[in-house]
Every structure is written in structure tokens, then in C-alpha cells.
Amino acid sequence: MWVILGLFSALFLGIYDAVRKKALKGNPVIPVLFIASLTGAILFVPFIVGSSAGIIASDSAFFVPEISLLLHLKIFLKSFIVGFSWFLAYHALSHLPLTIMVPIRSTGPMWTLLGAIIIYGERFTTLQWSGIIIVLCFFYYFTLAGRREGIDFFRNKWIFAAIGATLVGAVSSLYDKYLFSQYDRMAVQSWYTLYLIVVLLPFLMLLWYPRRKAMDPFRWSPLIPLIGILLVLSDFLYFYALGNPDSLIAVLSVIRRSSVIISFVSGALFFRETNLKRKGLALLGILAGVILIVTGSL
Secondary structure, three states, X not given: OHHHHHHHHHHHHHHHHHHHHHHHOOOOHHHHHHHHHHHHHHHHHHHHHHHHOOOOOOOOOOOOOXXXXXXXXXXHHHHHHHHHHHHHHHHHHHHOOHHHHHHHHOOHHHHHHHHHHHHHOOOXXXXXXXXXXXXXXXXXXXXXXXXXXXXXXXXXXXXXXHHHHHHHHXXXXXXXXXXXXXXXXXXHHHHHHHHHHHHHHHHHHHHHHHHHHHOOOOOOOOHHHHHHHHHHHHHHHHHHHHOOOOOOHHHHHHHHHOHHHHHHHHHHHOOOOOOHHHXXXXXXXXXXXXXXXXHOOO
């Protein structure tokens, strides 16, 4: 059951990437990010209020229990980590082709597992070393493919933003493992979604609003709130699967990251991006390496 939930989470995440790319086209990043996050936060308000008022039963999958001040602080830290990752990812996605962004993001499970190995003192297995070498080789091959489009991976600041978003996202995944092993799933997701608004509001008011007239004008699109809805659905299914005592975080991380296939196909079909054979081969090689790393971790 948790595998099926992980697959549906990947489906929604892949659609989320494509919709996000479309909504960002010609739009400033920060207000799009803020409104999408605000939409997700609004979805959780009825669950928090309904649980507090006794309308939602305590045995319901949507019940949000009361939590301590310490847990609120821990969840706020998660919101800060996720907000920073999204800030980098949205800016990178607004300046890079989706078929460039996707292979970079597909390395996420590798960094998550490397972090877990370092934190918990595990040693690399032969399969893990093989997977790491394959990922690095195909990532270098991918940089060569990017140069055909005039993108220098070692000088382009948006490439560094994409890599930074991936690394910070890996930190978030490691922190998720800690939070969801000890605390209620709905409590963490609902409050972290609300605290994201607190984290992102200074970006909106200090970085975008004073300079809005000198930047691309903000254009409303129904795709913007859809971004928040799709992410909430993907996260809800992923966190629900993660809460299953039989689930394997290593397997789930790869299943969820398989969303890059949907994102890559979307970039080819809807955004008419080029140089697809080279980038597709790089993506398949990176995914193969990640699978080897995860297999060696089980």
C-alpha cells in the first residue's frame, strides 16, 4: 500500500513541476511562490480548527492534535529549510529549461542517502560506491549536454541555485525522517505549511514589493494556486506512506523522485525544449546510479 501511495505522490509531484514551470513563465518568482504556498496553508486551516473544536474525530486521518511549543519550533525550522530550498528552486526553474533542471533535482535521493550515511556512521557498500560513480559520471556528461545550449555549469548562477536547492532539499528529507519517526504526521504537515507563510512573507515584502515596478509585472494565473494544491496532495500521500511502519525511506525517496520522468516528458512536449537525447541519456544514467545507491542501502 505504501508503494502505491508513493507512486501517486510522484505523479502529483511531476505534474507540480510542469505546472510550476508554466506559471513562472514571464512572472516574478517571489509572489508566485508566496501565493502557491498560501493556497496550501489555507487547505490545512479547516483541519486545524476542526480538530481543535472536536468536529474532526481523533481517529481520523485528518485529525491535527495539539502540540508543544518545542515541536512548534522544530516544525518552524523545517519550514525555514523548505522555504529556502523553494526560493532557490523557483529562481533556478524560472531561468533554466525544465529538461536541465530535472536531472539536477534527480540527484536528490543520492545526497539524502549520503547524508544519512554520514550522520548515522554507516559505511559505503560496493553498490553504493558504484552508484555514486555512475551518478557523477552521468552528471558530468549532463554538463556537456548543457553546454550545447550555452549553459556553463561551472559559471551559471542558476545552475548553482538548482544544486543548492537540491542539497537543501536533501537536508529537509533527513529532517523529515527525524520528525515523522517521532511526531504526528498531520500535525507536522499542517503547521509546517502554515509556517511557510511566515518564512516567505519577508521575501515578499522586502525583496519583491519595493522593487516590483522594476521587475516583470505580476500576472495572475489559476495555475498559481494549483501549484500549492498539487504539492499538498503529493506531500500528504508521501508523508502518509512514510508513516507506515513497513515503509522503507530509501525506496520511497527513489519512488517519489521518479516524478522527474513526468517533468522531463512535460519539458519535451509542452515547452519544446531541445537536445533531448543527450539530456534523456544523462537522466537515465543518473536514475540508474541512484537506484544502485538505494539498493546498496537496503
